[in-house]
Amino acid sequence: xxxxxxxxxxxxxxxxxxxxxxxxxxxxxxxxxxxxxxxxxxxxxxxxxxxxxxxxxxxxxxxxxxxxxxxxxxxxxxxxxxxxxxxxxxxxxxxxxxxxxxxxxxxxxxxxxxxxxxxxxxxxxxxxxxxxxxxxxxxxxxxxxxxxxxxxxxxxxxxxxxxxxxxxxxxxxxxxxxxxxxxxxxxxxxxxxxxxxxxxxxxxxxxxxxxxxxxxxxxxxxxxxxxxxxxxxxxxxxxxxxxxxxxxxxxxxxxxxxxxxxxxxxxxxxxxxxxxxxxxxxxxxxxxxxxxxxxxxxxxxxxxxxxxxxxxxxxxxxxxxxxxxxxxxxxxxxxxxxxxxxxxxxxxxxxxxxxxxxxxxxxxxxxxxxxxxxxxxxxxxxxxxxxxxxxxxxxxxxxxxxxxxxxxxxxxxxxxxxxxxxxxxxxxxxxxxxxxxxxxxxxxxxxxxxxxxxxxxxxxxxxxxxxxx
Amino acid sequence: xxxxxxxxxxxxxxxxxxxxxxxxxxxxxxxxxxxxxxxxxxxxxxxxxxxxxxxxxxxxxxxxxxxxxxxxxxxxxxxxxxxxxxxxxxxxxxxxxxxxxxxxxxxxxxxxxxxxxxxxxxxxxxxxxxxxxxxxxxxxxxxxxxxxxxxxxxxxxxxxxxxxxxxxxxxxxxxxxxxxxxxxxxxxxxxxxxxxxxxxxxxxxxxxxxxxxxxxxxxxxxxxxxxxxxxxxxxxxxxxxxxxxxxxxxxxxxxxxxxxxxxxxxxxxxxxxxxxxxxxxxxxxxxxxxxxxxxxxxxxxxxxxxxxxxxxxxxxxxxxxxxxxxxxxxxxxxxxxxxxxxxxxxxxxxxxxxxxxxxxxxxxxxxxxxxxxxxxxxxxxxxxxxxxxxxxxxxxxxxxxxxxxxxxxxxxxxxxxxxxxxxxxxxxxxxxxxxxxxxxxxxxxxxxxxxxxxxxxxxxxxxxxxxxx
Numbered sequence: 012x013x014x015x016x017x018x019x020x021x022x023x024x025x026x027x028x029x030x031x032x033x034x035x036x037x038x039x040x041x042x043x044x045x046x047x048x049x050x051x052x053x054x055x056x057x058x059x060x061x062x063x064x065x066x067x068x069x070x071x072x073x074x075x076x077x078x079x080x081x082x083x084x085x086x087x088x089x090x091x092x093x094x095x096x097x098x099x100x101x102x103x104x105x106x107x108x109x110x111x112x113x114x115x116x117x118x119x120x121x122x123x124x125x126x127x128x129x130x131x132x133x134x135x136x137x138x139x140x141x142x143x144x145x146x147x148x149x150x151x152x153x154x155x156x157x158x159x160x161x162x163x164x165x166x167x168x169x170x171x172x173x174x175x176x177x178x179x180x181x182x183x184x185x186x187x188x189x190x191x192x193x194x195x196x197x198x199x200x201x202x203x204x205x206x207x208x209x210x211x212x213x214x215x216x217x218x219x220x221x222x223x224x225x226x227x228x229x230x231x232x233x234x235x236x237x238x239x240x241x242x243x244x245x246x247x248x249x250x251x252x253x254x255x256x257x258x259x260x261x262x263x264x265x266x267x268x269x270x271x272x273x274x275x276x277x278x279x280x281x282x283x284x285x286x287x288x289x290x291x292x293x294x295x296x297x298x299x300x301x302x303x304x305x306x307x308x309x310x311x312x313x314x315x316x317x318x319x320x321x322x323x324x325x326x327x328x329x330x331x332x333x334x335x336x337x338x339x340x341x342x343x344x345x346x347x348x349x350x351x352x353x354x355x356x357x358x359x360x361x362x363x364x365x366x367x368x369x370x371x372x373x374x375x376x377x378x379x380x381x382x383x384x385x386x387x388x389x390x391x392x393x394x395x396x397x398x399x400x401x402x403x404x405x406x407x408x409x410x411x412x413x414x415x416x417x418x419x420x421x422x423x424x425x426x427x428x429x430x431x432x433x434x435x436x437x438x439x440x441x442x443x444x445x446x447x448x449x450x451x452x453x454x455x456x457x458x459x460x461x462x463x464x465x466x467x468x469x470x471x472x473x474x475x476x477x478x479x480x
Numbered sequence: 481x482x483x484x485x486x487x488x489x490x491x492x493x494x495x496x497x498x499x500x501x502x503x504x505x506x507x508x509x510x511x512x513x514x515x516x517x518x519x520x521x522x523x524x525x526x527x528x529x530x531x532x533x534x535x536x537x538x539x540x541x542x543x544x545x546x547x548x549x550x551x552x553x554x555x556x557x558x559x560x561x562x563x564x565x566x567x568x569x570x571x572x573x574x575x576x577x578x579x580x581x582x583x584x585x586x587x588x589x590x591x592x593x594x595x596x597x598x599x600x601x602x603x604x605x606x607x608x609x610x611x612x613x614x615x616x617x618x619x620x621x622x623x624x625x626x627x628x629x630x631x632x633x634x635x636x637x638x639x640x641x642x643x644x645x646x647x648x649x650x651x652x653x654x655x656x657x658x659x660x661x662x663x664x665x666x667x668x669x670x671x672x673x674x675x676x677x678x679x680x681x682x683x684x685x686x687x688x689x690x691x692x693x694x695x696x697x698x699x700x701x702x703x704x705x706x707x708x709x710x711x712x713x714x715x716x717x718x719x720x721x722x723x724x725x726x727x728x729x730x731x732x733x734x735x736x737x738x739x740x741x742x743x744x745x746x747x748x749x750x751x752x753x754x755x756x757x758x759x760x761x762x763x764x765x766x767x768x769x770x771x772x773x774x775x776x777x778x779x780x781x782x783x784x785x786x787x788x789x790x791x792x793x794x795x796x797x798x799x800x801x802x803x804x805x806x807x808x809x810x811x812x813x814x815x816x817x818x819x820x821x822x823x824x825x826x827x828x829x830x831x832x833x834x835x836x837x838x839x840x841x842x843x844x845x846x847x848x849x850x851x852x853x854x855x856x857x858x859x860x861x862x863x864x865x866x867x868x869x870x871x872x873x874x875x876x877x878x879x880x881x882x883x884x885x886x887x888x889x890x891x892x893x894x895x896x897x898x899x900x901x902x903x904x905x906x907x908x909x910x911x912x913x914x915x916x917x918x919x920x921x922x923x924x925x926x927x928x929x930x931x932x933x934x935x936x937x938x939x940x941x942x943x944x945x946x947x948x949x
Contacts, residue, residue: 125731125836168676179674181683182651197924203832204864205648206901207637207687208919209908209946210928214650214683218676235733262594264704305774363672367594395673432675439678450677455666458935459679465934466927477678 019475022107025064029085033067033109036077040068051092051110055157056100056442057358057404057412063090063104068112072188072196072227078111079225080194082471090473091221093163094136096155098359099440101167101220105475113162116227119143128185128202130230133162140231149233152177155436156342161229167438168218172341175261175394176268176300177234179436184217188228192467202230215462220438221473223466237268237300241310242334243325245317250274250293250377250389252320254370257295257393259316261366265309269298269338270394274377276351277344277388277401284347285340295322295393296341298334341390345401348388352403355385358415362426363397363435372429373398376422383418385411397435424449439477447478488944491576494533498554502536502578505546509537520561520579524626524814525569525911526827526873526881532559532573537581541657541665541696547580548694549663551940559942560690562632563605565624567828568909570636570689574944582631585696588612597654597671599699602631609700618702621646624905625811631695636907637687641810644730644863645737645769646703648905653686657697661936671699684931689907690942692935706737706769710779711803712794714786719743719762719846719858721789723839726764726862728785730835734778738767738807739863745820746813746857746870753816754809764791764862765810767803810859814870817857821872824854827884831895832866832904841898842867845891852887854880866904893918908946916947 033041042048043065052062069075082089088108095102104110116132119140123129124147131140136158140151153164154171163169165187170179177183186200189212199212216224247253257270273281273294282289297313299306314325328334340347349357364372373389380387380400391398400422402415423433423446433439433446448456460478463470470480503510511517512534521531538544551558557577564571573579585601588609592598593616600609605627609620622633623640632638634656639648646652655669658681668681685693716722726739742750742763751758766782768775783794797803809816818826833841842858849856849869860867869891871884892902892915902908902915917925929947932939939949 123834123836125727126834127731128834168674168680170674174674178651181674181680182647191923191927195923195926197921197927199924201896201901201919202834202899203866203895203901203904204835205637205639205643205650205832205866205904207830207903207905207907208901208912209687209916209925210692210931211637211650211680211683211687212924212927214680215931218678218680223679235731237733258594262596262704264706302774302777304777305771308771308773361676363674365592365595365597365671366673367592397672397674426672427670430671432670432672432677434676435672435674436676438676443677447678450670452666454660454664455668455681456678457664458660458666458681461934462679462684462931465930 019479020105023086023088025087025108026085029081029087030065032081033065033078037067042066051102051112052104054095054097054100054102056098056440057356058100058103058441061103061105063110064107066110066112068115070115072190075111075190075225075227076194076196078109079190079192082109083193083469086469087471088474089471091225093134093160094157096157096159097163097167097440098437099442101438101440101476103441105441111225114160120228122147124149126202127233128230129233130228131161133227133229134160136160137164144233148236150236151231151233153180153183156345161231162226165217165226165229166220168436170392170436172269172271172392174392175270176266180217181214183232184213184229185232186230187213187216187226189216189224189226191224192469192472220440220477222463222477223472239303239306240298240300240334241306242298242328242337243310244289245295245297245322245325246290247293247320247322251370251374252322253293253295254373254393256317256320256322258366258369260313261394263312265312267297267309267313267394268300269296271296271341272391272393272398273344274389276386277348277390280347280351280388281340281344284343284350287340296337344388344390348401348403352386355403356406358402358404358419359437360400360419360422361434361437362422362431363395364426364429364431366396368429368431369393369396372425375425376400379418379421384414395435396431441476444477444479488948489574492555492557494556494577495554498550498556499534501550502534502547506536511535520571520581521573523564523566523569523571525567525909526825527569527572527910530572530574532579533576535579535581537584539584541659544580544659544694544696545663545665547578548659548661551578552662552938555938556940557943558940560694562603562629563626565626565628566632566636566909567906568911570907570909570945572910574910580694583629589697591616593618595671596702597699598702599697600630601697602695603629605629606633613702617705619705620700620702622649622652625814630698630700634686634695634698635689637905639861639905641738641740641861643861644739645735649686650683652701653682653698654701655699656682656685656695658685658693658695660693661938661941689909689946691932691946692941708772708775709767709769709803710775711767711797711806712779713758714764714766714791714794715759716762716789716791720839720843721791722762722764723842723862725786725789725791727835727838729782730863732781734781736766736778736782736863737769738765740765740810741860741862741867742813743858745855746817746859749816749820749857750809750813753812753819754805756809765806813857813859817870817872820857821855824872825875827871827873827888828906829869829888829891830903830906831891831900832864833895833898833900835865837898837900838862838865841894844894845869848887848890853883864904865900910945913946913948
């Protein structure tokens, strides 16, 4: 499970003059302790930590700009750090340098309820935001499993269970404040709902994983809390029919708020982890948002579709606390899965395909997984054509790691052949760089590289991630 | 109404060797006739034509790539041309060069009905697409007034009356095929509904107005034709209350498909032009999409809001032909407006502001327009915070032109002060370049310029538009 050793992973020294200058400005908000560096040199990926030389805890955009100017001048790698929940090695300091912790930038700066927007510092997490705006009658829907920071979610173009209805960070970031490699501060857009005023800098930084600039403030779209919400689970005798149901629901244009797939092993894992009694067979978890009549109408339509595919009767989670328990369990599926094999480390796949190809893609993947020598679970944001295989690996077994990598490669190849992507929401980081040329082709990749060179000429911003220099 | 004369408008010679090579490849699909060049050297902007040196009619992506390679080698400006319907001088050959007409690239390449996507060549128009996919039960919602080409709509990040529900080209372009300045062909994305695989090239080219690459194919999202559709008009005694109604509707989260504003003069214009009998007072035009019950529910909610603001009873356009007549009239508001002052030429504003600031912005603008020496109409996609003033100018009066420019500048200043944009959907072209620094600030503008330099190092792609070199 070692990160690849290439030219991208040569450490670059941090000159003592740079460290001295940082210490002069940040005092005890600069740390070189091993524990702090180790905490910032890892994420939820299968890779072992690779430590930065120092960690700076920034509190303002101006401080971030000062750090960027110093690092740019000294050619020192600079890795923005939010909640540490990324999955593909995004945060590993493969060239050393400074980890810039933004978690203290956790202020809610503005709620423009009339405009359905909120502006937060990058370190605010999605749960914190929703707690702080609860009284406005609005909510922010994007929910990756972890309680990630909004800055990190923007940087990885995150999504989650609500994306089928509300879109991803691509659709829900209105504007960003970004510090450039040379320490200038820009705002990428106004708060207008739409604009044709020049290049879409917002979308350029969304998904750039800290390689083009450092996101310090995020303005996001909010939505009125739906008048009525209902949630239900529906079990199926076989996985295939669950997937086919979702395809039909999407094609009918039913505006489901959530439709999540869990295979039998995933259901078993969340039962164990969250003390639930869900029936252990392939399952869809639905949530409907709308007016009371609209929610009933959606649910009736969906029930008729699932019944056609052998789905059992809906089991409703009517009360808010039942719904919360259900979705918390779903969000904990990752950690629940880990407990199926004590001491394991997980590698998670993340392909996303056009929905017409989803059933084939899942079926072929399961056929291959059934031969694997380690346990796995499957969960999926299947309404988007996105699903995850959680492969539960013995951390000491190089053979299992290699086997999981082969399965992941085959899955990615399958997804790209189906006109899909190697990553629906987790990002490239280190782990998926090898697939970028396959997915985009050499010329599009060269174009991305020319953008990186233009915006970060000294390659200080999260170097060696997303695309090679 | 002359285009600004600056360094950006110095013509660059087209070497005869370049013209000879183009003629050898394109034969009679290369034209240097004055009539053809004049047709391609203008758009719907208030500017007089500025002619390209030649026009090439391309039929394939490979031909576009060949033209780009030649122009790049010879440093010759290259301006992609779709339907000629842009409004801000996008198509004027201010430095001469080649106009690349893509209207013969009008093939529907694929309809992936199950995935709700279609792929077209860039010259396919929105009406053509909708006619060709009608039998699938799907439709493409984005509708700028003109029957624009999909390539042009992507290039200007167009929207229109449906954007309040379905989004703009930003949200509805899935993927593009783009020819780069040096003649390489890239595809910007797979057809997956979401992806975190690297930089968002799709969104970078959407809205780049031909300055970063030439769009030759467009994959767009389609939507199921709604089960039920209803449309209605609602008149108000005063403009203000109409706008306030819309703000409330949006803030309530009512999923209206369309909500369009027309002032009294605009209603009068479409009555004259389209032989309708609409009541001549400030008016909102609504369309509701959904299930029969959902449409009724939306309409009832909206009616109660408009009634609170003094809105009169809804007048329903129940039959499809009545709805079509209404929306055709709305789409023709631009041409209808022109007829209010025979022989005039129009200058159209296009600001978009956060909806909380819309009422003030409209009110202050009307106060100023009431002092103007020329007639005007106002229409607006007010659900997005976007409205247009059509200023009807004597084409021979420099004084009126200057007066209209002052009003537009003041309006843009007002919009930017309200955290809005100088252009919601028409684009920058030539006419709004002067506002880019005000809206984005010098550092963001410099960043856009660095992207332009990286992707088009010889400044051949629609030079002198969007941002100065």
